[in-house]
Amino acid sequence: MRKQPAFWRTLRFLFLGFFVLISIGPLLWIVMSSFKTNREILSSAFAPPTSFSFSGYEAALDLAPIFQFYGNSVIISVLSTLLNVIVVSMAAYVLARHKFRGSNFITLLLSVSLLIPTAALLMPIYKIMMTIGLFDTRTGLILVYAALGLPTSLFIFKSHFQSIPKELEDAAYIDGAGFFRTFFVVVFPLARSGLATGAILQFLTSWNEFMFALILTKSTKVRTLPLALNYFTSQFSFNYTAMFAALTMVILPSIIIYVLLQEQITTSMVEGSVKG
Amino acid sequence: MKVKKWKLAVFLLPCLLLFALIYLIPLCMVFGSSFFEWRSGGVFRFVGLGNYMQAFLHDTRMHAAIVNTIIWVLLQSIVHVGIGTVIAFMLSRKLRGWKVLRTIYMIPNVISAAALGVIFLNVFNPKYGLINSAISQITGSAFEKNWFFEQSSAFMTVTWSWLLYTGMIIILVLAGILAIPGDLVEAARIDGASEMEINFKVRLPLIRTILGTSVILAATSMLREFELIYLTTNGGPGETTLNLPLYLYKTSMTDNNYGYANMMGVVLILAGILTVYAINRLFRMNEADY
Amino acid sequence: MKKLLAMALAGVLMLGALSGCGGQSGSADSPSSGGNSGTKVVEVDFPTHWVGVSVNAPWFQERLAAFNEQYGDQIKINVEEIAGDQNYVDKMKVLYSSNSLPDAINTGGYNLIDSMKDQLVVLNDYIDDDFQKVGTDIAWEVNSRDGQIYGIPYTRQVIGYFYNKDLFAQAGIDKPAETWDEFFAQCDKLLAAGITPLSMDTADSGWVTSLMLGAMVGQTDSGEAFMNQNLPTDYNFPEFVDAVANIQKMFQKYTTSDAVGGAYENAASNFFMEETAIIANGPWMVSDFYDETLVEPGFADRVGTAMFPGGVMYNSGKIGFNIASKDPETLEATLTFVKFLSNEESQQRMLEITGDIPSMEGITSSEVKPLINEVIANGDAAAHCINDFQSLWYANVVDEISIQYPLLAQGKITPEQFAKALSDVAAKN
Numbered sequence: 003m004r005k006q007p008a009f010w011r012t013l014r015f016l017f018l019g020f021f022v023l024i025s026i027g028p029l030l031w032i033v034m035s036s037f038k039t040n041r042e043i044l045s046s047a048f049a050p051p052t053s054f055s056f057s058g059y060e061a062a063l064d065l066a067p068i069f070q071f072y073g074n075s076v077i078i079s080v081l082s083t084l085l086n087v088i089v090v091s092m093a094a095y096v097l098a099r100h101k102f103r104g105s106n107f108i109t110l111l112l113s114v115s116l117l118i119p120t121a122a123l124l125m126p127i128y129k130i131m132m133t134i135g136l137f138d139t140r141t142g143l144i145l146v147y148a149a150l151g152l153p154t155s156l157f158i159f160k161s162h163f164q165s166i167p168k169e170l171e172d173a174a175y176i177d178g179a180g181f182f183r184t185f186f187v188v189v190f191p192l193a194r195s196g197l198a199t200g201a202i203l204q205f206l207t208s209w210n211e212f213m214f215a216l217i218l219t220k221s222t223k224v225r226t227l228p229l230a231l232n233y234f235t236s237q238f239s240f241n242y243t244a245m246f247a248a249l250t251m252v253i254l255p256s257i258i259i260y261v262l263l264q265e266q267i268t269t270s271m272v273e274g275s276v277k278g
Numbered sequence: 279m280k281v282k283k284w285k286l287a288v289f290l291l292p293c294l295l296l297f298a299l300i301y302l303i304p305l306c307m308v309f310g311s312s313f314f315e316w317r318s319g320g321v322f323r324f325v326g327l328g329n330y331m332q333a334f335l336h337d338t339r340m341h342a343a344i345v346n347t348i349i350w351v352l353l354q355s356i357v358h359v360g361i362g363t364v365i366a367f368m369l370s371r372k373l374r375g376w377k378v379l380r381t382i383y384m385i386p387n388v389i390s391a392a393a394l395g396v397i398f399l400n401v402f403n404p405k406y407g408l409i410n411s412a413i414s415q416i417t418g419s420a421f422e423k424n425w426f427f428e429q430s431s432a433f434m435t436v437t438w439s440w441l442l443y444t445g446m447i448i449i450l451v452l453a454g455i456l457a458i459p460g461d462l463v464e465a466a467r468i469d470g471a472s473e474m475e476i477n478f479k480v481r482l483p484l485i486r487t488i489l490g491t492s493v494i495l496a497a498t499s500m501l502r503e504f505e506l507i508y509l510t511t512n513g514g515p516g517e518t519t520l521n522l523p524l525y526l527y528k529t530s531m532t533d534n535n536y537g538y539a540n541m542m543g544v545v546l547i548l549a550g551i552l553t554v555y556a557i558n559r560l561f562r563m564n565e566a567d568y
Numbered sequence: 569m570k571k572l573l574a575m576a577l578a579g580v581l582m583l584g585a586l587s588g589c590g591g592q593s594g595s596a597d598s599p600s601s602g603g604n605s606g607t608k609v610v611e612v613d614f615p616t617h618w619v620g621v622s623v624n625a626p627w628f629q630e631r632l633a634a635f636n637e638q639y640g641d642q643i644k645i646n647v648e649e650i651a652g653d654q655n656y657v658d659k660m661k662v663l664y665s666s667n668s669l670p671d672a673i674n675t676g677g678y679n680l681i682d683s684m685k686d687q688l689v690v691l692n693d694y695i696d697d698d699f700q701k702v703g704t705d706i707a708w709e710v711n712s713r714d715g716q717i718y719g720i721p722y723t724r725q726v727i728g729y730f731y732n733k734d735l736f737a738q739a740g741i742d743k744p745a746e747t748w749d750e751f752f753a754q755c756d757k758l759l760a761a762g763i764t765p766l767s768m769d770t771a772d773s774g775w776v777t778s779l780m781l782g783a784m785v786g787q788t789d790s791g792e793a794f795m796n797q798n799l800p801t802d803y804n805f806p807e808f809v810d811a812v813a814n815i816q817k818m819f820q821k822y823t824t825s826d827a828v829g830g831a832y833e834n835a836a837s838n839f840f841m842e843e844t845a846i847i848a849n850g851p852w853m854v855s856d857f858y859d860e861t862l863v864e865p866g867f868a869d870r871v872g873t874a875m876f877p878g879g880v881m882y883n884s885g886k887i888g889f890n891i892a893s894k895d896p897e898t899l900e901a902t903l904t905f906v907k908f909l910s911n912e913e914s915q916q917r918m919l920e921i922t923g924d925i926p927s928m929e930g931i932t933s934s935e936v937k938p939l940i941n942e943v944i945a946n947g948d949a950a951a952h953c954i955n956d957f958q959s960l961w962y963a964n965v966v967d968e969i970s971i972q973y974p975l976l977a978q979g980k981i982t983p984e985q986f987a988k989a990l991s992d993v994a995a996k997n
Contacts, residue, residue, distance in 0.1 A: 239623050426829050
């Protein structure tokens with residue numbers, strides 16, 4: 003690779019650095035605020051804490067059932083991501099590779115779900131979940147979340163399948179592999195980076211979703227983390243220290259989960275795949 | 279290669295079932311009830327195109343919301359995707375630390391909108407905000423611009439809260455670039471193409487469909503975005519930062535006017551279909567690359 | 569190999585789905601399995617936002633424990649925790665549109681009666697003369713529509729304003745103003761002494777600011793009537809426009825630079841930090857005056873409370889518990905529960921724990937902070953008693969205030985245009 007002139011390298015460094023700053027700034031601010039008193043947060047929002055204590059964390063764990071919600075969030079996000087990736091990738095593959103009468107209509111229909119406003123979904127989905135007995139269950143939330151990410155995943159998977167050279171599949175067929183085998187053994191690994199991307203976005207969607215979690219559950223033992231953050235502010239009372247402590251406890255591990263997921267998915271599919 | 283129909287059906291069916299379970303009934307309800315006057319307290323009567331006529335002929339707030347929505351869709355499709363793509367290309371050279379950067383750029387996506395709202399309100403706070411403090415430091419005189427709540431700056435300030443956060447675009451485009459077969463790039467390099475030429479003539483055309491996908495996701499996200507606006511300016515001052523999804527939310531939740539809200543839902547869905555169709559054509563997304 | 573992976577994934581998924589179902593069966597089965605041998609336990613669903621930092625949370629925990637001790641073998645309260653008052657209201661709206669409201673509802677004052685009364689139980693037949701004492705006439709009136717009772721009161725709305733005695737003394741002010749002219753003269757004195765007079769806000773309906781607005785409207789008899797009217801639609805009248813003009817003046821001259829766009833927290837913080845001299849708010853704020861994570865030690869001793877000029881106080885009923893039980897048996901149990909939470913003892917404990925004023929007359933306590941008793945005394949002595957805008961006005965009008973205040977503050981609209989904007993939005997209902 004040729005060396006670029008110093009000027010361009012400096013410019014690129016500043017450019018990337020600026021975005022690092024605005025991306026990491028909010029996180030640093032949250033972590034810093036979790037060690038300040040309410041008074042310090044409200045009077046000097048950007049000054050460092052004057053003393054260092056974990057009382058905000060104690061208060062946060064005391065006020066809201068954070069650990070319980072944590073477990074639920076992990077289970078629900080991971081399973082809805084798996085469900086979403088498997089179900090949607092199969093459909094996306096068919097829609098990307100095989101033209102048949104109605105295939106465009108199906109693509110359109112599935113894309114429309116991206117645009118239905120949440121406010122219009124709440125009541126019907128609540129009724130459906132009541133009817134099929136999945137109200138107040140993790141399974142209900144898993145299904146709904148897998149569906150919420152359906153259009154996004156569909157777009158991503160479809161475009162990745164389209165960019166896989168067709169000869170590789172044909173070679174598999176000639177070798178005597180069937181349709182299912184070709185998909186799972188040849189195509190799936192080839193599209194790994196696309197699948198990983200879709201999975202990450204799906205995971206984050208499930209991880210941060212608030213409104214359906216509120217409406218479709220009622221017992222503390224199936225609820226998820228985004229609901230916990232409201233325990234620290236009400237109309238006339240607030241505990242910002244505890245809120246930022248809770249935010250820190252939510253965000254830091256989710257970044258770790260995200261990193262692990264990204265590495266895991268990428269590497270687990272690299273091994274044994276056809277050279278791309 | 280011909281594949282038996284039933285095998286295709288088996289692959290499509292789970293996805294269609296999931297769609298039908300979650301979306302079919304709401305979708306029909308949105309379209310159906312957009313022709314009704316439907317409010318809480320049991321008001322439900324057919325008004326034909328009444329809601330649509332009211333919205334497009336008389337409702338000036340609706341017009342303002344539509345204009346704002348269009349501006350944001352365009353900004354997000356062009357500037358946001360543009361920045362994300364440039365960063366993705368820089369990272370794709372796999373310079374030292376590229377994986378760390380890829381993770382850092384995604385961090386804002388992990389933070390919930392509620393928290394981001396609080397952060398932005400503090401950053402742009404007129405009294406002690408980061409921006410004003412910095413300007414005061416540099417100029418040496420007190421600076422107290424109320425970024426979010428002055429008509430002249432509100433729209434721009436709200437825009438900053440998502441325009442520069444391109445983590446999703448970065449990982450999408452980066453994944454696309456990394457999936458490009460190495461031999462194609464190698465061939466171009468042997469032909470004597472510079473790195474810049476390879477980017478523009480080899481890589482960019484090859485990730486065409488993925489770029490299209492990025493634009494679709496960026497554009498449609500602006501047809502859904504309301505939470506951050508709601509948590510910062512609440513659409514104000516006046517109608518300065520009101521967009522269609524927020525107007526829909528308010529019509530449904532505070533006006534309790536469900537028919538009218540669902541009419542906006544239909545408008546958003548149709549706008550979305552149009553957007554997706556246009557981007558599909560623009561990026562020739564239904565054509566395979568090979 | 570890859571197939572194996574896929575199979576494994578599918579297996580994990582199934583397992584998860586099963587465990588999810590397992591989690592459900594516990595809660596879904598319980599309503600039908602009516603308890604053990606003989607005595608039937610009736611279940612009552614009660615979602616509450618009295619959790620986390622809510623000032624009512626400790627009170628509710630205590631009363632719930634007391635209730636369970638007394639009635640636990642007959643009635644089981646299924647408490648659903650919904651943190652955040654706005655989330656609570658949003659969820660009730662969805663449940664209402666699905667015709668599945670819970671047995672007992674308490675929004676903390678947000679009016680659901682007018683939009684949901686077709687699904688709420690009319691309570692007239694269940695309230696005897698003895699129980700009627702838990703609320704004054706006005707408290708019951710606020711919970712009724714056309715003589716039908718839809719809510720059981722347990723608390724009352726009494727609001728004046730608080731001021732910083734030290735800052736007043738620095739500006740040479742010896743006592744709170746009795747007329748609005750005097751009030752603005754005091755503001756000028758404060759300014760002259762280098763003190764910002766008022767805490768104000770605009771976000772979330774601009775609670776602190778709008779309390780001032782309502783108090784100015786309520787100083788005449790017709791204004792007082794307007795400030796007690798449920799769901800008004802016309803704001804285009806002189807008292808209102810004049811009051812808005814004064815609010816405009818306050819924004820432009822007498823408040824902090826972060827008032828426009830600020831929320832209650834910002835307004836409160838400026839008062840706590842002794843950067844402003846005056847804030848309008850209710851007695852529940854008093855406990856914060858003693859909280860040293862918020863204020864300097866001794867702050868509470870420097871705070872006084874006053875009636876609004878013109879002898880105006882917020883002094884009215886507040887919407888209490890609504891009931892939406894569907895069968896007689898559950899209804900009876902729900903009534904037992906709600907009546908317990910609003911009885912004399914519960915109200916007294918509420919006063920002691922939260923500083924909320926009981927809806928029943930004559931409840932006092934020696935454990936209450938003196939400032940709260942002063943607020944109550946002001947309420948009783950007021951010449952004009954009004955109710956607050958959040959309880960009375962349409963939800964979309966309350967929302968509209970927060971996006972029109974910035975325009976008003978920056979002089980982009982006139983007070984007349986402000987009044988018209990509210991009237992236009994009210995007409996949408």
